[in-house]
Amino acid sequence: MTTAKSDPTTIRRLYGRRSGHKLRQGQAALVEELLPAVSVPEEGPVDWTRLFGDERPLHFEIGFGSGEHLAYRADLLPDHGFIGCEPFLNGVVGALVHIRDKHLPNVRLHMGDALNVLERLPDASLRFVYLLHPDPWPKARHAKRRMVNHGPLDLIAAKLQPGGEFRLGTDDPTYCRWSMMIMNQRRDFEWLAESAKDFLTRPGGWPETRYEAKARRKGHEVWYFRYRRA
Numbered sequence: 241m242t243t244a245k246s247d248p249t250t251i252r253r254l255y256g257r258r259s260g261h262k263l264r265q266g267q268a269a270l271v272e273e274l275l276p277a278v279s280v281p282e283e284g285p286v287d288w289t290r291l292f293g294d295e296r297p298l299h300f301e302i303g304f305g306s307g308e309h310l311a312y313r314a315d316l317l318p319d320h321g322f323i324g325c326e327p328f329l330n331g332v333v334g335a336l337v338h339i340r341d342k343h344l345p346n347v348r349l350h351m352g353d354a355l356n357v358l359e360r361l362p363d364a365s366l367r368f369v370y371l372l373h374p375d376p377w378p379k380a381r382h383a384k385r386r387m388v389n390h391g392p393l394d395l396i397a398a399k400l401q402p403g404g405e406f407r408l409g410t411d412d413p414t415y416c417r418w419s420m421m422i423m424n425q426r427r428d429f430e431w432l433a434e435s436a437k438d439f440l441t442r443p444g445g446w447p448e449t450r451y452e453a454k455a456r457r458k459g460h461e462v463w464y465f466r467y468r469r470a
């Protein structure tokens with residue numbers, strides 16, 4: 241299986257805090273009861289059959305925040321399988337609420353680093369990878385911590401099927417420029433934009449995330465990138 245070892249500068253623990261405000265009783269019950277039932281196994285290879293019992297198109301979301309995009313997509317495509325990773329406990333609770341309220345049997349969660357699950361998936365197994373508003377790490381000296389770096393991208397490329405899609409959204413101008421520069425260096429991804437409109441306008445089937453809504457309220461521009469795995 242491919243790992244992110246090709247770029248030794250990749251920082252594996254890209255995220256910061258794991259929990260924020262204290263969970264209410266109902267939320268704690270979801271973590272105790274529903275989370276174990278929908279969790280990606282902690283060790284060993286992960287594939288369709290182990291997760292869903294059958295072979296199906298797989299989608300993978302890195303840092304799903306509160307899970308609204310993950311839940312929207314899973315609801316839209318009930319025959320597809322969705323894996324969401326998020327180290328932040330309150331975000332995981334948000335996703336659990338969506339899974340319960342929308343009755344989504346096709347979602348699996350990992351509370352932790354997405355790269356840990358990604359490297360355990362079979363190569364060429366994913367139809368979509370989503371990275372929406374990744375932590376920007378705005379200081380130049382922290383640039384190596386950005387998810388858009390060749391180490392994580394090598395892993396994403398290995399796990400996407402040929403023709404599979406990598407979707408990246410950001411409202412951070414530095415991250416936007418950085419991503420365009422890094423993605424432009426890659427021969428294994430084709431940018432699916434023919435004109436500026438394609439990355440300035442929200443594509444269909446790409447719902448607004450909580451973080452994006454917050455950015456819009458602050459008056460930020462949002463950029464939507466779609467890349468096809470060559």
Ligand SMILES: C[S@@+](CC[C@H](N)C(=O)[O-])C[C@H]1O[C@@H](n2cnc3c(N)ncnc32)[C@H](O)[C@@H]1O
Pocket residue numbers: 252253254255256302303304305306325326327328331352353354355371372373374375449450451452
């Ligand atoms: C700025 S928030 C955006 C959340 C969500 N995608 C949205 O658009 O509302 C970035 C998220 O990425 C998560 N994150 C950072 N590093 C991660 C990693 N290595 N694996 C999974 N999630 C990660 C953070 O915990 C955080 O919730």
